[in-house]
Amino acid sequence: MFDDPATRNKLVAVRGLKMHFPIHAGILRRHVGDVKAVDGVTFDIFEGETLGLVGESGCGKSTCGRALLRLYEVTAGSIEINGIDIADLSPKELRAIRPEMQMVFQDPQASLNPRMTVAAIIGEPLDEHTSLSKSEKLARIYELMDAVGLSRDFANRFPHEFSGGQRQRIGIARALALNPKFIVCDEPIAALDVSIQAQVVNLLEDLQEQFGLTYLFISHDLSMVRHIADRVAVMYLGKLAELAPRESLYHAPLHPYTQALLSAVPDPDPAVEAVTERIILEGDVPSPANPPEGCNFCTRCPQVMDICHIEDPEFREVVTGHYVACHRYNEAEDEFASAMAAYEENELNQQGEN
Amino acid sequence: MPDGAQPILDVRDLKTVFKTRSGEVHAVNDVSFDLRPGELLGVVGESGSGKSVTMMSLIKLLPIPPAEIRHGQALFDGLDLLQADEDTLRDIRGAKIGFVFQDPMTSLNPVFTVGFQVMEPLREHLGMSKSQARIRAAELLELVGIPAAASRLKDFPHQFSGGMRQRVMIAIALACDPQVLIADEPTTALDVTIQAQIIELVKELRRKLGMAIVWITHDLGVIAGIADRVMVMYAGQIVEQAPVRELFSNPQHPYTRALLETVPNVRGKRAKRLRVIEGQPPMLNAPPVSCPFLPRCRHALPRCGIENPQRVPVGAGHDVACFWDPETDGERHV
Numbered sequence: 001m002f003d004d005p006a007t008r009n010k011l012v013a014v015r016g017l018k019m020h021f022p023i024h025a026g027i028l029r030r031h032v033g034d035v036k037a038v039d040g041v042t043f044d045i046f047e048g049e050t051l052g053l054v055g056e057s058g059c060g061k062s063t064c065g066r067a068l069l070r071l072y073e074v075t076a077g078s079i080e081i082n083g084i085d086i087a088d089l090s091p092k093e094l095r096a097i098r099p100e101m102q103m104v105f106q107d108p109q110a111s112l113n114p115r116m117t118v119a120a121i122i123g124e125p126l127d128e129h130t131s132l133s134k135s136e137k138l139a140r141i142y143e144l145m146d147a148v149g150l151s152r153d154f155a156n157r158f159p160h161e162f163s164g165g166q167r168q169r170i171g172i173a174r175a176l177a178l179n180p181k182f183i184v185c186d187e188p189i190a191a192l193d194v195s196i197q198a199q200v201v202n203l204l205e206d207l208q209e210q211f212g213l214t215y216l217f218i219s220h221d222l223s224m225v226r227h228i229a230d231r232v233a234v235m236y237l238g239k240l241a242e243l244a245p246r247e248s249l250y251h252a253p254l255h256p257y258t259q260a261l262l263s264a265v266p267d268p269d270p271a272v273e274a275v276t277e278r279i280i281l282e283g284d285v286p287s288p289a290n291p292p293e294g295c296n297f298c299t300r301c302p303q304v305m306d307i308c309h310i311e312d313p314e315f316r317e318v319v320t321g322h323y324v325a326c327h328r329y330n331e332a333e334d335e336f337a338s339a340m341a342a343y344e345e346n347e348l349n350q351q352g353e354n
Numbered sequence: 355m356p357d358g359a360q361p362i363l364d365v366r367d368l369k370t371v372f373k374t375r376s377g378e379v380h381a382v383n384d385v386s387f388d389l390r391p392g393e394l395l396g397v398v399g400e401s402g403s404g405k406s407v408t409m410m411s412l413i414k415l416l417p418i419p420p421a422e423i424r425h426g427q428a429l430f431d432g433l434d435l436l437q438a439d440e441d442t443l444r445d446i447r448g449a450k451i452g453f454v455f456q457d458p459m460t461s462l463n464p465v466f467t468v469g470f471q472v473m474e475p476l477r478e479h480l481g482m483s484k485s486q487a488r489i490r491a492a493e494l495l496e497l498v499g500i501p502a503a504a505s506r507l508k509d510f511p512h513q514f515s516g517g518m519r520q521r522v523m524i525a526i527a528l529a530c531d532p533q534v535l536i537a538d539e540p541t542t543a544l545d546v547t548i549q550a551q552i553i554e555l556v557k558e559l560r561r562k563l564g565m566a567i568v569w570i571t572h573d574l575g576v577i578a579g580i581a582d583r584v585m586v587m588y589a590g591q592i593v594e595q596a597p598v599r600e601l602f603s604n605p606q607h608p609y610t611r612a613l614l615e616t617v618p619n620v621r622g623k624r625a626k627r628l629r630v631i632e633g634q635p636p637m638l639n640a641p642p643v644s645c646p647f648l649p650r651c652r653h654a655l656p657r658c659g660i661e662n663p664q665r666v667p668v669g670a671g672h673d674v675a676c677f678w679d680p681e682t683d684g685e686r687h688v
Contacts, residue, residue: 056545163634193400194572195631198616202628220545223575227618227628250620264550265620266575270599272621273579280554281547284515 010080011182011214012045012068017077017087019060019067023289035289037063039238040077042315043323045182050208050215052229052246054222054261058285060238062106065184065218069101070094081182099129099178106187108167112159118145118170119155125177144173147210148203165196169203176207184216189224201228222265226250231321234258237296238288240315244322254324256303295327303328361388361429362533362566363412368426368436370404370411373419380638381407383590385426386665389534394560394567396581396598398574398613402635404590405570409536412436413447431533449479452527452565456539458519462511468495468522469507475529494525497562499555517548521555528559538570553580574617578602583671586610589636589646592665596672606674608651645676653678655685 019038022031037060045051055061067074070086079087081101086094102125105111112121122141126132132140142152148169159167168188175183185204189197201224207213219225225232226246233243234255242255253259260279267273281300286292292299298308307327315325370382382404389395399405410416412428412435428435430451435443447453455461462471472494473487482490488507495503498521511519520540527535537556541549557580560567571577577584577598584601586594586609594607605611615629633650645651645658657677665673666686679686 056547165634193635194574194613195400195616196634198628198630199632202630205627222546223618223620226620226624260547262620264546266549266553266573266579267619267621268574268578268602268614268617269619269622270578270602273575276579276621278550278554280550284517284548 009047010044011047011082012216013078013080014044014068015042015078015080017041017064017067017079018075019063019072020075033289036238036291037288038067039288039291041235041238041240043233043240043243045214045216047181047214048208048212049230050217050228052225052232053216053218053235054220054225054232055235056220056261056285058288059235060288061218061235062186064235065103065186065216068216069103069184071103099125100180101182101184102175102178102180104168104171104175104183104185104188107191108164108171109159109191111171112167114159117156117158118150118162121159121170122173122177125174129178140177144176147176147207148173163196164192165199168192168200172200172203172207176211179211180213182214182216184218186218187220188217190219190221197224204228222262234261237285237291239296240323240325241297242322242324242326243315244324248319248322254318254322254329255297255326256301256328257297260302295325359390362391362431363389364427364429365408365412366427368408368411368428369424370407370416370421371424372421377639380641381421381590382411383642385587385590385592387585387592387595389566389568391533391566392560392564393582394569394580396577396584397568397570397587398572398577398584399587400572400635402589402638403587405587406538407590408587409538409568409570413451414440414443415447415453445479448475448527448532449530450533452530452532452535454520454523454527454535454537454540457543458516458523459511461523462519464511467508467510468514469509471511472507472522472526472529475526479530490529491525494529495522497528497559498522498525499551500525516544517551520544520548520552524552524555524559528563528565531563532565535565535567536570537567539572540569541576542571542573549576556580574614575619586613589642590638591642591646591662591675593647593676594672594674595665596669600669600672604669604672606668606672606680607647607676608653608678609647611680612652651678653680653683657685 017038018040020034020036023033023035024030025032041064053061066072068079074087077087078085084097086097119141122144123137126137126140141155145152150166150169189200192200205228208215217225217228229246231245232249234241236257241257242249250262253262260281263279267276279302283300286299294310295308295313298304301308305327313325313327315323317323318329366386368382368385372379372381385408397405411423423436426436469491472491476482476487476490491507492504495506500506500518500521514522541552544552569581581598583597585592588609594610605614612629612631616631618628631650636646642662644660645663648654648658655677663675663677665675667673677685
């Protein structure tokens, strides 16, 4: 299923990315601290894959996605896209690279200008970055509308005339207009109904295959991420807790947070629900302005140890391709191997039954 | 759940419309259901399927106009809620029927303390004195798992996290020991780990207090874990109704079946491609004359375009509004 990582091309390489937002207080608006929305994350995205980025609200996943496209001025770290570090590029240099990287936003209502027609919305990136003639541009707009499954008859309508799912298609067509390589999808289905979510997810998969796209798929919906992503990163309080190929993450999660998160997802089957043992986490996520000492999960971790309150665990590869930031996995391979073996046995049994 | 027990809430032929400038919207069309004491009834449907409007109609929490309850009957303890006057309803709302809404930030008043808001129904409905109410309010907050409850009474809603605010909402809803609790998407705005906390809490409160609960949601996973019985709504109608295990193992309506196939999971097998329900839910600007699911249905029969199917029993406590029979892949013979 996965190519050898050594030979695969890293399209995006993020190293130690930090995005801090200053807090100003008092009459003099003095700088009194920082909200550490993203606090040192490191990961790669390979060409043609979908990396899922999951986490709860406020964990910094959207900020991370936006910082990746330099929608913010990052505090520290490097972001290489296709070999070019965009973290320090000047606005002019950045503009030249923008066509390669695009974004699909969560709320299709808010991200489409209500006064522009569909054709104008999809054509705007073409106006900005290309010198196509009017007829060439229209041809390209129609081509994009076909690609995302919108009827060409709708080209002169306004966003409010569309349903949520169709609006999201408009947003996707706009993102595709300049033939990007890399698209950040920030909760693209969170605002849609269940039956429409599947339509949009299938569309994203088709387009990926057709145009060889690379996605960062940001979502809080763990079941949908399992469907669409090749590898999954779990974020907690501004840091990555775990990153692994999809099946090892879902079947052999190592980090206690990932384990709790997965166990909390309700299962659409009453028989499974009746036997599922839940790990119920106590309390709430601490404030990113004042994260705890040591491991940032230590205040809620059911398996917390003394060292967790003192030392921040390193995010490292404990099994090939499986990264985790947790002190419990200083010798992880045994635990991982037994979890994976249990999963494979289960798979075999299921195949036997079918 | 005693099967033969007298229903605590019995709704017949409820129809609610909204009058808008561009005509009427038929939000709830001839909905009938009952709720038995102590049971947890799940109501599943997409946005606009009428699940919230149905429940809001019962205790007139809708703005009238533009809403209008055209006809129907809703017997609660022998009293028809739809005919009751405002004073009677005021005694019932928040006392005998409690509510928990989706967004705990907008449903708590930001300018009053949490203590005041928990004490309000106690003083209003039970006539408690301030000091009695304060003691009871602290007990309630403790019941819903808020640490150091007594000391948090003077805090304001913004000082609580989302999950804690939802616990406060539940405490308010439970203040007068209601017979029925209506929870409208109570965990939708919450993160999964917090959702799991709230679900555990509701399960525990049900064991302790034994009220009947209507749980409105679009999340089949949540329903699978907590409901005794499930109603599936589509376009303002109940299309299928069954005990929870029966509904998930033997779904009859093409909409229910498609919905169950559309939803991915984190534990079982991973489908290579998601099943899709093509198209969109219908606009409800006219009363349905044919089956509202017809344009999206992959099993449509000629008859479906001529009449709107009524619910027919297909098993113990299981009924479905559909002409198609999954067993024979033809018309259902009743």
